[in-house]
Amino acid sequence: MEYVQERVTTLHDLADPRPKTPTDRCAVVVPMTEREYAGLAAERVLSELERVDPARVIVPLRAPADKVAQFHDWLAEYDLNLQTLWCTGPRVESLLDAHGLDGTRGKGRDVWLAVGQALSDEYVVVHDADTKTYSRWYVPRLLYPLLEGHDFSKGYYARVENNRLYGRLFRLFYSPLVRTLADEHDAPVLDYLASFRYALAGEFAATSDLLRTVRFQRSWGLEVGTLGEAFAEAGFRRSAQVDLGAYEHDHRAVSGPTGLSDMSQTVGEAILRVVTDHGVDPDYETLPARYRETGFDFVRRYATDAAYNGLEYDRSGEREQVSTYAEAIRRPGPDRRLPAWDDAPITPAEVRQAASEDMAEARAAGGVDRDTDEDEATDEE
Template sequence: MEYTQERVATLHDYGAAAPDAPVGRATVVVPMTEREYAGLAAEGVLSTLATLDPERVLVPLRASAERVPAFCEWLDGFDLPLEVLWCSGPRVADLLDAAGLDGATGKGRDVWLALGLAANSAHVVLHDADAESYDERDVPKLLAPLAGDFDFTKGYYARVESGRLYGRLFRLFYEPLVAALAERHDAAILDYLGAFRYALAGECAMTADVARSLRVQRRWGLEVGTLGEAHRAVGVDGVAQVDLGFYEHDHRSVSGPTGLGDMSAGVGDALLRAVEEAGVDPDYGTLPGRYVETAERFERGYAADAAFNGFEHDAAAEREQIETYRESVTPPGPDARLPAWDDAPLSPADVREAANADLDAIR
């Protein structure tokens, strides 16, 4: 337990934080794919949301046509003002293609489509559906600062489960990469990015104005890119981070097309793009080596922390991950982000119309 402040305002839960919050004026966006269908974690999330009375729950759904009817029937079983936005339908694809926005699909694209529709509420909450430890206070905690001095909030939590430290992509990639950059560059953006206690958390909330202003990564890197965009939109003083306690949710392998190694490429691209856009010019010739050196120092600290608590810890495997992540310390590639809704060449109404027509055609 501690009460330390960071460069961004840090709001702690000392055991029973249950702040008043404008839940009834918020749309809660919960992206889902086929793997969430009737899952215990998703069931728990939606059942809990039903006790909170939000203005609306919006589910951007990425699923095949044959799975969608059953998925919608399952979602209809919850006592919620719930809207499904099917992101994989042909009319939605044609709409994006006609607007020049065709491209890679993924969680980021799904969230971007949902933000356009959600921003007609005063506030927007975004979180995943795989949290096994979901708490009814999570949404109010994220929203409460928006009723005061802040425009964007980020959740943070301890990734500790079953006697092990998780959060490997944050601990072994994001955190030491930001630290390695900060050793050479005195820049406000690095102070800001380094202040987040769990920058890769999917839980955040924002005002409608911020939601309409975000340029969004299509796939991996959504969470980091959103932090960079929040900084651009409202500055460090408009952002707070909120203590959500402990979280238990899915763990990924390092290898494979959806593994942490693949994710690190998207996270690195989003992070280094945000840094460059803020005026930092990294030395990519030396940065990979400096990252590895810093990451190994961080790993030794985490190994000591694990031993201190009697946790299982595989130091060799973590050092192997660092070498895997090293390949992602490269200059950002072409900017494939989706535009802010304020500047988009289509409207949220167009998206809703296309998505509803797609749903009607298969139901």
């Protein structure tokens, strides 16, 4: 147990905190894809959210048309004020395309669409649906700093499962890359990025006022891009991180189309875009080699920590991962971030209307009666 403060306010799990917070003024965004359908982890998340009783739960859904009706009906089983926002429906896609917002689909785009719907609530919490250890206290814990003058709150936790260290993309890529950049550049943004104990966590909370101004990465760069925007809008004084305690969720392979090596390319680009936004000009010729050296040093440290705790540790495999991640470090390409909702050429109401019509059509095709559809465009803006 430790109680050290970082440059951002750090709230620790010292006594199983269960703060009282205004969850009735909070929208919770829980992005899902078809793989979450009726899964044990997702069912736990939804059941626990019933005990939280937030003002609204918004599920941005990325799934094919033939899965939408059964997904909606499954979500409707829970005692929640829940809106399913089908993010890949034809009218939503056409709306985005007509305003030059088409492009890569991914978690970041899904969350951006859902956050637009959540802005009428005072606070917004975003978290994943694959958490096997999800607790009803995650939402109140994430909200608490917002009651104490902060505008942005990030979750963190230790990734130790099955007698092994996980959190590999954070441990072996994000942290060593940020450290490498900080060794060469004295920039507050690098101190900010280094202050978060698990920067790639999918759990965060923010005031709706802040989220109106945030540009969103389209896919796996969401978490890093959000930190960059929070640095610009909230800074050190109005940012916080919260220990969420025990946390287990699904793991990804290193290779493959949705593996960590692919993710590292998007995450690396997001990191480098954030730092260049704030005046850092990396030497891209030498950066991969310098990162690799730093990453190998991190492997040595983690090996020592694992041995001390009696954990299994594949030193050779983790060094191979560092070498793989080094190949992902390159100058960022064109900026395809989604605009802040304050500057967007479309409105949340237009998205909601398009998504509602898409949902109605998908449900009709699936033989589902619309009479009890809670996703029709009846929510107030």
